[in-house]
Amino acid sequence: MTDPLISNHESPISRDLVGRIDAVLPQTQCTRCGFADCRAYAEAMAHGEAEINRCPPGGAAGIQTLAELLGRPVLPLDPDCGSEETAPMVAFVREDECIGCYKCARACPVDAFVGARQRLHTVIESECTGCELCIPACPVDCIELRPRQVDGDFARQRADHSRRRYAAHQAHMAERASEREAMGATHIAHAAREARITSFLGAARGRIGRPGGPRR
Template sequence: MDAEAFSSQFEAHRVITATFFAHAATVPKASSQSLVTAISPKTLAARIEDLLPQTQCTKCGYPACRPYAEAIAAGEANYNQCPPGGAQGVARLAALLGKPDIPLDTTHGVERARPVAVIDENVCIGCTLCMQACPVDAIVGAAKQMHTVIAELCTGCDLCVPPCPVDCIAMVPVTGERTGWDAWSQDEADAARARHDRRLARLERERAAAEARANARQAARAAQSTQAAQSAQPGQPAQKAEQTQPASDDPEAKKRAIIQAALERARKKKEEMTKLGAGPKNTDHVSAAVQAQIDEAEARRRRLGLADDANASHPDKGDKPA
């Protein structure tokens, strides 16, 4: 190749290269600041759940906050059915859903100061029913031992009160005049949801373990029955591998007997305390509202057989003229 042809090809290559780099310079360079990670957006039910107080009280008509959030997202429930959230909770949900702010539906309960469950140690029989009812594992204790509530963990859901057979649990307001979200915080709600989720996971593990044990027992009984049939003498019927369970070994009957005995012990203990003058103190000069609560509690105790008459827990009042 002569010098003139080589010079011409070199010049053409230089022009093409310069054009390429000039075009590349006009393309914006990617920076680390402009890079984003693709994240699946939260579902509407999840965003609704984030705005609920997570007391897991079931007052909305659903077994927990998550099912209620899913019902709202599906249009099956209204967004004003959460008493613990109060008016502010309704407003939060309305803003998320793009709907008008409406009053709280009081058929599900009223907005109130947040209460904490308190167990009367003198009456508790250690039946564990309150522990089983607590949705956030805020009650500690053991069978036939006195239980106690961890106040910092209690959501004030009221669910431990109905199953108590001796009516020894009171819901005591602890936030003064603050109600709804003013009496609760997002951090407390998130912590309560985490405890509720852990409880559900624990119950599922326990259920699976119980099912596995039941299957193992059934397999063992089947193996024993087969072995007994194979070892039976020719011409003789095979012996049964298991006998009919006696009525005295019925677990439900045992449970009822234990609870009945515990109720009897609680009744006797209350009677002894009453005779010793260990009734409620500072009962004078109480407000009408507080006295109404006391009277209602005593009426429930009488229905349960924990008091012989209206003055059983107020022995000092029995001597006063009517």
């Protein structure tokens, strides 16, 4: 039988559970769990649609916390999702090899790259989540992961900060999509107007050329 706590996707209890699960996740937005982002994975777990062992950045400690939160048995990390990180990582661009293609910046879920098209790119270390999404995006393989020097409650602080950065990134991408849609609508309207004018002029020329039609 489905747990009534998670059966209603729209209930306040369900939303609260999703929030509590999401608060446990490391917010790397790496997609290694098989979901679009950490929030989507949290929703799947809350609704009983995903196991708790699909987050390599969270590792064994994260699985233990999720098991306690959801009342599920502890499982080993799913090897299909990758291996557990031994230390927090940060992306590093070998700048002498960078061609400025901008593909790393487009792949980054928290806008941690600085640069422009045809210009050198580098990583803002404090913003990088170590998600690895920039690595396959780079056509010249000039990005690598390096261990990050951390102290104190870095993991929790990074997660909270990265969640805010990702939300800002999503809002920015939605705004850009809306702008592109508006530009597309304007272009379509302009093209339709041009087509009507062309059709009108063509019809007018046809009338001028017919016997008995208007003379030039």
